[in-house]
Amino acid sequence: MLTFSRPMAGPPQRAVRNGGLIWLTAPALGACSQVQSALSPEGDKAQAVAGLFWLFTAVCAAVWLIVIAIMVVAVLRGRPWEAAPDVEPDRRREHRVGIVVTSGTAITVVILIVLTFASFLTNMGFAGAPDLALTIRISGHQWWWQINYEAHDPSRRFETANELHIPVGQEVRLQFESPDVIHSFWVPNLAGKQDLIPGRLTQLTLMADKPGVYRGQCAEYCGAQHAHMVFYVVVQRPQAFAHWFNAQIGSAHPPQTDEQRRGQMIFMARACATCHTIGGTNAGGIVGPDLTHFGSRMTIAAGTLWNKQPLLEQWIAAPQKIKPYTRMPSADLDRGELHEVAKYLESLK
Amino acid sequence: MRTRVALNVSPLPTNAFGSRALTWWGTIAFMSLEGMGFALAIGAYLYLRTRAAQWPINSPPPDLLPGTGVTIILLLSLIPNYFAEKWARSMNLKKVQWSLVLMSVVGVSPLIVRVFEFGALHARWDSDAYGSLVWFLLGLHTTHLLTDVGDTIVLAVLMFTRHGNNPRRFGDASDNAFYWDFVVLSWLPIYFVIYWIPRL
Amino acid sequence: MSAVSDALRDTDLDESQLQRRLLGIWRTPPGIVGWLSSVDHKQIALRYIVTAFVFLGLGGISAAIMRLQLALPDNHLVSADKYDQLFTMHGSTMMFLFAVPVMQAFAVYFVPLMIGTRNVAFPRLNAFSYWVYLFGGAMLWFAAFSNSGPDVGWFSYTPLAGPGYGLGKRPDVWAQMITYTELSALAVAVEIIATIFKMRAPGMTLDRIPIFVWGSLVTAFMILFAMPAIMVASTMLILDRLVNTHFFDVALGGDNLLWQHLFWFFGHPEVYIIFLPATGMVSTMLPAFTRRPVFGYTGIVLALAATAFFSFGLWVHHMFVTGLPRLGESFFTASSMAIAVPAGIQIFCWLATLWEGRPQLRTPLLFILGFIFNFVIGGLTGVMVASVPLDTQVHDTYFVVAHFHYVLIGGSVFPLLGVIYYWFPKIAGRMLSETLGKVHFWVAFVGFNVAFFPMHILGLEGMPRRIYTYPADMPWAGLNLLSTIGAVIFFISFLILLWNLMRSLMAGAPAGDNPWDAETLEWATTSPPPPQNFNRIPIVTSRSPLWRHRDEMPVIAGMRGDRREVIVSTLTEAEPDMLESSPAPSIWPFWTALATSITLLWSIYTPWAIVYGAVPIAVTLVGWFWPKGSKEDES
């Protein structure tokens, strides 16, 4: 977990004052402006598109400047008022202007053909390789991301949420589906977006050239909390990735301290277990994110809060206050219970 | 602004039929937008058909009898309709009156058979997308039948009042006949889609 | 039965008698009933225009609230739920209740004047369409104020808008609003087509039709073929929600992309339905302020037609990230690029007109220049998003929001504002203040660009659209604040316009018939025009009739002086072909509209409303068409 050796910034109380919303810091992610931007590509596709973007921008800027220049000069040439304009302007003159206009149109056609072609070539380059080592199934839910790592060997499959880990420099296939409404998977630094549409299977191949953490966000309006349907793509060096991968496969660590044990009992006794799965326990709910390794994740509730003890307690106590309309009901637990449950969940590294 | 009379239009006629009249253009414009509606509904049908594993989704194809019956009645109705139009143009009050009465009757008969058509579909509107589509297509055309028949009946009554003998009414009568042609012709593709596509 | 010989004709009357008689025949009866019965295209169009601007105000105020919410990160000015209603109401209002109606309204007002006739082809249909539009818009906003405003975006994607997710009656309200507005838009389109085809003044051959009239004609045809798509779609949506059909239900053979295809098959032409009339306005205003006929008349008219034609082959460019086959998508990239050619032709022709002419920097011309400046930006970003790979990055981001505001506001609202300064004197008989006008322009121009240019960058920096807030650490706060400041400035510019309008209604300088010394026929009559528009119908011998006949206008005689009568002429040559009576005022269109509206509203709650409602609708329709024995009824 190279990139997150430093603790997340933003003193909790400050975060709390801001409705508990996330405070990112530059060091972890590099300059802010690169957190989620199509203009600082770190993946092959984003790279290609950025190139195309600058080509289009240059051409269009030129066209615009020429048009405006002609317009301004035409107006500034300042000719006096004509009281009785003639109804049929001089033929020969009109003809000459006609030639200019026609050639302008011709140039337009040429430029458009070039742009279309450039766009076409870039697009064709995007047909990902047929078979890839790593396939990940992602389903969009209102308003969180379910992530399943596929494998032939069932013992190497696992589920997580809102945080996608991929090895650097390796092309991976993402397969999308949506059980509820249309969402759109978008991590601008790595690639363009792809919709997740109920009743249809869509996919996208990703490749990142640099280790790092990239922010992604649902791009298709999907209801009240469309704004808080964030995810992170963690690009890791192969061994770091393998280390994370193996940790995720295993079932949850059993609770160590009494505190954690009590937390687990509360979790199992309350509604929690009916909606959340914790591998190796009899919590098998599928309504909400899998919490088996929740402690290892950076955020709570699809990037709404940093995953920190006090924030987690707030979340469990009042998800409806922090993320209105989210499908998770507020739980009536007293301070102590909240603390214990949170301690337990944090222990699920 | 000073003006100079350069043309006297008093000899011009005060009514005309077909594409010379304003209402004809109104009628044809409405026909084309309704035709577009039919086309899109049919498009939706064909589109969902390409997405489905089998078609009809889970019901037998509709029975041919009632639908074909309606088709035949509608096609036959074109004959009296042709005369209705002809007589309207020749502004023959008596004949127009009776042709309109006849067309009202002829217009109601397919509606009666249509009732059985819905039954013959073997799919409810809420059973699946196929059912929804066929009901939609049939409903769309039925509303057109209903409105035009209603129009015909009102016009028939009007023709027997003191307002009847009036070039404007004859214009309405001919446009009404014109619109009936549309109602009939627009049915043919819908008939094909509903009854024959599932059999292909 | 040709002309009744004993009928009173204008040939038997001198100018003042004729004037008085025509006034008597064509004036709208006084009183509230008279007001509700009006079939005067000018009165109805004016109601349309004012109503559309009220909706612009409402849409703009929702926009202002959105901007305030987005001005600061993690802002809690409005809740997520309110914000979702706000952007849906904003988009739907602007597109369906402002932009399309306002363009049609100007056509209804000026097409008859510009082609030299006395009313539209179907005056009662015209009245009907206005009432339906008014009731539909009112319904939408009453719903919004009672917290039932639609909240699923102006294109109501399923399944979010479907029975499974759409909250309460909100999506139904949206879908039914569509039925109202499309009904009225279609009605107007039909009457515009018939009017332009068959009621042009003698001598106005196809190649003498003013370009604004061409624009309105082409637009009317687009409406005719585009709007049925959304009527079908919204009906299917209502049925899915009301009687559980399964058009968009994947579980039972439905498909969500069916909705998107149907919507955008309408939605794309829709944007040119908003844009083409605006270009017509530009081409019509230019000659007055460049002192020459617009350059490349034929080219511009063909460009209009070409745009209309192509626009039906572009819709998939709104669906580039839904995972459709690559090759198919590339085709739509090509067609979207192709549409830039006709747009270019128009721009080039206007530039040529400016270059060859003698530009006079009056307010309308300022708005035209502002239009070129902004629209070309919007058009070019359009070309960018037309590229599939580029679009995968900017789709559903603020880059697209920037694109379409540049084309909608820069491309349509700027010409519209220009045309207000241009035509207000004709409508009100008084000039607007030039100074206030120039101030208005510069405030609007600066405000608009400050508000919307930053959105390009925001989109590229990864800000998606339709998010009610964003975290402080995203690098978006600064530009959003800037954009909000711009929006406030832009808002103020409208208040300046409002003030200018009020001021000159009270104390504007009298306009006279033709204050701009313009070339087209609407300036051949008084300002404001009398109910009959012209005492004698002019004869057209040129594309610029008023420049051609400066001292004396050839006109027609021999029309009836005792009833509403219009000349019906031939389609291409515009030769007078017959004299048809034009319907007198009637309150029945109002009742019909009322019955229709109540039925539609009711049908949000039960399908049976259609059955019960059919009765009053039928009754009012009979009342509408049943002859009352007036001079106009008898032919």
Ligand code: HEA
């Ligand atoms: C007035 C309305 C209007 C107009 C005129 C246009 C004009 C164009 N639009 Fe736009 N568009 C909208 C309104 C409009 N659009 C709206 C409302 C949406 C969003 C809907 C939503 O999602 O909510 C949208 C969205 C939209 C998309 C989907 C983006 C997305 O959702 O991801 C696309 C993609 O292709 C597109 C393309 C174009 C193109 C190619 C043009 C072209 O017609 C532009 C042509 C004009 C020019 C190019 C400039 C003038 C030409 C020259 C000066 C000649 C020289 C030029 C060159 C050499 C290039 N538009």
Ligand code: HEA
């Ligand atoms: C013609 C169409 C049109 C117009 C004019 C506007 C005008 C404006 N729009 Fe909007 N906009 C859309 C069409 C339009 N928009 C559409 C289709 C969407 C997509 C919606 C969706 O996603 O579903 C959208 C979305 C949209 C968004 C994105 C919301 C989101 O995705 O979260 C934003 C955000 O800033 C915005 C802002 C504005 C602003 C500040 C204006 C300003 O320019 C407003 C200016 C107008 C005023 C300030 C009103 C002033 C008028 C008066 C005061 C009355 C005057 C009366 C007389 C003169 C008689 N618009």
Ligand code: CUA
């Ligand atoms: Cu999920 Cu937006």
Ligand SMILES: [Cu+2]
């Ligand atoms: Cu489009």
